[in-house]
Every structure is written in structure tokens, then in C-alpha cells.
Amino acid sequence: MELGTLKIRIFQWAGWLSVIVGLFALAMLNISLLSGYDTPFNDRFSLFIVLSILFGTLAFFRRTSRTLGLWGIALAIFLILFMGVMFFLGWAIVPFP
Amino acid sequence: MNSYEKLLSQAKQDAPTPENDSGHKIKKAITSSKWRLILSTITVALLIVPTIYMLTFVYYAFGTKSTTLMDVTSYTMYLTEPNTTLEELEFDMDFSLFSMDLSFEQFKQIGDEFYPIKTYNLKFAFDELVDKEISSRLEKAYPKYPTETNQWLVHPRKIPEFSTTEEDFKLAGLPEETVVEAYLSFNDLYPVKDVVSTMEGVDVTWAAIYTGVEDTMLSAGGNVVSPIGYPVLPDSTNWSPFKDAQSHEEVFLDMLKYLQPYEEIAVDVSAHKNLELAERIDYLEKNGFMTYGVVVTGPKNEVEKLQNKPMIRYMKLGEVKLWNWAR
Known part of the structure; x- marks a missing residue:
């Protein structure tokens, strides 16, 4: 395999991984929201977000995998937004400690 | 063919x-497009629930606030349910898609003691009460569907459905080591302060106000209305709307005014069919606060003694507990 092809593949895989990790975290979030219980992955949420951003950033550097990278980063940003909204508005709507 | 050429041809x-x-x-x-399509569909599907959750939080933080719904519920209880208190720190709030559960x-x-009497589980969809579950531990439940005559506290011009003689017998038959709750209706309208000073040996817990x-x-x-009133005893608990209040009457009026824009929710939450707040607030502002009946609690003997007072026209016995009077 040529080095160029290998490089392209690495970026492509990074892009796909970024999207898949982001989607996995989102799926866990859906399960915990709909069931009302925390899934075992809930406390590793930030790890998934970091991984999704890392892979996404890596994929972003190559034109062919840029869309995938952006997709993964967008998922991570959505998850961060969700956690922020839940945290700050949570204080506003539930006035008890 | 040399080895290089061989390799080349191979x-x-x-x-x-x-x-x-x-x-x-x-x-x-x-294949790549197929997976992109599959994953983008999954992405859209997975974004729906968290987005709705965020919108729900935004609604209960900036639209009809969750704290407003809690206050409306709490105030309604204080003003419409005789002799009841709440512990707001024990309010349980749970949010799901565009709805809020309040228990x-x-x-x-x-x-001398406070007993848990009812557990409420309310479900609001946006600001509308869609489900109400009440589990009661009361032995003597207040009439569930109020009519013109089935109240336990009655105005001097009204005749109640219960028989005071029967209630007297029940009270007389109780052992001396019991404490009771009694609903006393008067022969006239009196200022709450005068009533409190008259009732010796017992606690006046709630006064029904003539509106x-x-x-x-x-x-x-x-429309059929039900009694409204306010807790009379000083309440120093942090969550009480009457905490450190100089005048419970003023707090009562303020609470009624607070409830006015949310009257529909208050009616749904309470057992009352109608509150008619505008009419009643108007009357109170013009005529002041007079009571026609109060809820008292204390030792059985002390409550029995009260019946000799000429101002007391009717008495309805409420809950009874074993002795806990530590005064």
C-alpha cells in the first residue's frame, strides 16, 4: 500500500470514528433520557466528547474526510451544549440542592 | 528476460x-454514501429527544417557570385546604418531554405534632395539569366534591349537612389521652385576633375568611365556591410563605393576588371547582378580613370546653391522635 493511500485511509477512519463515537454517546444519552436511568457510559460522557473532537479534528485536515470530521465535531458540540443547558437551566428550574 | 523485466511484467x-x-x-x-446516509438518518433521529429535553428545560426556565407552578400549587394548598402545611424541600421535581412531574x-x-396526610403526584404538560394522583392517609376525609352545603366550616347563615350533636357524642366518647382536630363554625363574623385570644388551651391553626x-x-x-383562608400560627420554616410575616392577612391577600393569573391551574390543583379570586380579592380589599370559622387542635378535653362558648355554633370533629401535647 502506498504511503499516500495509507494517509488518506487514516484520515477517513478518523472521520468515521469521530462520527461513530459521537453517535454512540448520543445514543446512550437518548437511552438514559427515555428510560430515566443512567447508563454505565454516562460517567464517561466527557471522554466520548473528547474522542469525538480529537478524531474529528484529525479528519478535518484532509479535504476528503473533512465532512466526516465536521460531523463528528458537530455531534460533540451538540453534546457539550446539551450538558451546559442541563446544568445551568437545571439550577434555574429545580431550586433545591 | 532478466529478473527486473520479469518483475515488471508480473x-x-x-x-x-x-x-x-x-x-x-x-x-x-x-458503500461510503450508503453509510453516510444511514448514519445521517441515525443522527437526526438521535438528536430529537435531547433537543426536546433542552426545549423543555428552556420552557420551564423562561416560559411558565417550574418554580411558579410549584408556588401556585403550594399557595393553593395553604389557602384552600384547612390546617395543612407543606415541606417544599421535599418537593420532588422530575422533567420529561414537555412535561413536569411534581410530587x-x-x-x-x-x-402538637405534624402528621403526613396526603401524597400528591401531579403531572403538568407545559403549564396544564394533566394528571393528579392523591393518596390520602386521612381517617376523616374532607368532602371531595364541594357543594353549597357539605362544607365543614359554615357561614352563620348556612346550615351544615353534619349534625353537631353527633359530633359532640363522638368527641365525648374519646379517651382523655387523645388530641383532636376540630372545625368550629361561629354565630357571627369575628376578627381572627379576637378568635385566637378566645380559644384557650388549643392551637388555632387555620381561619376561614369571609370573602x-x-x-x-x-x-x-x-358557581359553587369553597372556603378559603390562611394558617394562623406563626410559621418560621424557610419555605413557608408566612415566614416572619407581620400580618398573615396581608400575606394571604398577596398570595391570592399571586394566584389570580394562574387561577385555572390553582382550581385544577385544588379540590375546589371554583375559586372566583377576582371577586373575592375585591371584597377583601374593600371590607377587610373577618372569619366565620376556624380549625383548632389540642387535647380532647380542651376542645370539649370550647363548645360552651356562645360564639361557637357548629363543631365538626376532624382527625384524632394519641396524646402528643407537650405543654
């Missing part, structure tokens, strides 16, 4: 033909 043979190569590329592109315990003072409609229990529009 490589040429092994190398994919241009046709094969483009076919492979097309196949790869199709809490309601307490009653019987003798211009209790003599008929019908509003100007002909």
Missing part, C-alpha cells in the same frame, strides 16, 4: 486494469 499483470479500478472506486463510493407530601397539625360569597357558597356568576 507487476503489470497483477495491477488492476483501469476498468477494474474504476469499478472498485464506484463500489467504494456507493410532595402534605402535613396536618394534630395536637362575600360564603353566606350562599355561590359566586356572583352562580
Whole structure:
């Protein structure tokens, strides 16, 4: 395999991984929201977000995998937004400690 | 053919033909597009629930606030349910898609202690009450569907459905080591302060206030109304709307005014059919606060003694507990 092809593949895989990790975290979030219980992955949420951003950033550097990278980063940003909204508005709507 | 040429010809043979190569590329592109389509569909599907959750939080933080719904519920209980208190720190709030569950315990003072009497589970969809579950531990439940005559606290011009003689017998038959809750209706309207100073040996816990409609229990529009009033005893708990209040009457009026824009929710939350707040607030502002009946609690003997007072016209016995009077 040529080095160029290998490089392209690495970026492509990074892009796909970024999207898949982001989607996995989102799926866990859906399960915990709909069931009302925390899934075992809930406390590793930030790890998934970091991984999704890392892979996404890596994929972003190559034109062919840029869309995938952006997709993964967008998922991570959505998850961060969700956690922020839940945290700050949570204080506003539930006035008890 | 030397070894280099051999290798070259072998490589040429092994190398994919241009046709094969483009076919492979097309196949790869199709697979990639297929997965992109699948994953983008999954993405959209998975974004729906968290987005709705965020919108729900935004609604309960900036639209009809969750704290407002809690206050409306809490105030309604204080003003419409005689002799009850709440512990707001024990309010349980749970949010799901565009809805909020509110559960809490309601307490009653019987003798010297507070007993949990009811557990409420309310479900609001946006700001509308869509489900109400109440589990009661009361032995003597207040009439569930209020009518013009089935109240336990009645105006001097009204005749109650219960028989005071029967209630007297029940009270007389209780052992001396009991504390009771009693609903006393007067022969006239009195200021709450005067009533409190008259009632010795017991706690006056709640006073029903005359708001211009209790003599008929019908509003100007002909709707059946129920008694409203306020807790009389000083309440220093942090969550109480009457905490450190100089005048419970003023707090009572302020609470009624607070409830006015949310009257529909208050009516749904309470057991009352109508509150008619505008009419009653107007009357209170013009005529002041007079009571026609109060809820008292204390030792059985002390409550029995009260019946000799000429101002007391009717008495309805409420909850009874074993002795807990530590004074």
C-alpha cells in the first residue's frame, strides 16, 4: 500500500470514528433520557466528547474526510451544549440542592 | 528476460486494469454514501429527544417557570385546604418531554405534632395539569366534591349537612389521652385576633375568611365556591410563605393576588371547582378580613370546653391522635 493511500485511509477512519463515537454517546444519552436511568457510559460522557473532537479534528485536515470530521465535531458540540443547558437551566428550574 | 523485466511484467499483470479500478472506486463510493446516509438518518433521529429535553428545560426556565407552578400549587394548598402545611424541600421535581412531574407530601397539625396526610403526584404538560394522583392517609376525609352545603366550616347563615350533636357524642366518647382536630363554625363574623385570644388551651391553626360569597357558597356568576383562608400560627420554616410575616392577612391577600393569573391551574390543583379570586380579592380589599370559622387542635378535653362558648355554633370533629401535647 502506498504511503499516500495509507494517509488518506487514516484520515477517513478518523472521520468515521469521530462520527461513530459521537453517535454512540448520543445514543446512550437518548437511552438514559427515555428510560430515566443512567447508563454505565454516562460517567464517561466527557471522554466520548473528547474522542469525538480529537478524531474529528484529525479528519478535518484532509479535504476528503473533512465532512466526516465536521460531523463528528458537530455531534460533540451538540453534546457539550446539551450538558451546559442541563446544568445551568437545571439550577434555574429545580431550586433545591 | 532478466529478473527486473520479469518483475515488471508480473507487476503489470497483477495491477488492476483501469476498468477494474474504476469499478472498485464506484463500489467504494456507493458503500461510503450508503453509510453516510444511514448514519445521517441515525443522527437526526438521535438528536430529537435531547433537543426536546433542552426545549423543555428552556420552557420551564423562561416560559411558565417550574418554580411558579410549584408556588401556585403550594399557595393553593395553604389557602384552600384547612390546617395543612407543606415541606417544599421535599418537593420532588422530575422533567420529561414537555412535561413536569411534581410530587410532595402534605402535613396536618394534630395536637402538637405534624402528621403526613396526603401524597400528591401531579403531572403538568407545559403549564396544564394533566394528571393528579392523591393518596390520602386521612381517617376523616374532607368532602371531595364541594357543594353549597357539605362544607365543614359554615357561614352563620348556612346550615351544615353534619349534625353537631353527633359530633359532640363522638368527641365525648374519646379517651382523655387523645388530641383532636376540630372545625368550629361561629354565630357571627369575628376578627381572627379576637378568635385566637378566645380559644384557650388549643392551637388555632387555620381561619376561614369571609370573602362575600360564603353566606350562599355561590359566586356572583352562580358557581359553587369553597372556603378559603390562611394558617394562623406563626410559621418560621424557610419555605413557608408566612415566614416572619407581620400580618398573615396581608400575606394571604398577596398570595391570592399571586394566584389570580394562574387561577385555572390553582382550581385544577385544588379540590375546589371554583375559586372566583377576582371577586373575592375585591371584597377583601374593600371590607377587610373577618372569619366565620376556624380549625383548632389540642387535647380532647380542651376542645370539649370550647363548645360552651356562645360564639361557637357548629363543631365538626376532624382527625384524632394519641396524646402528643407537650405543654
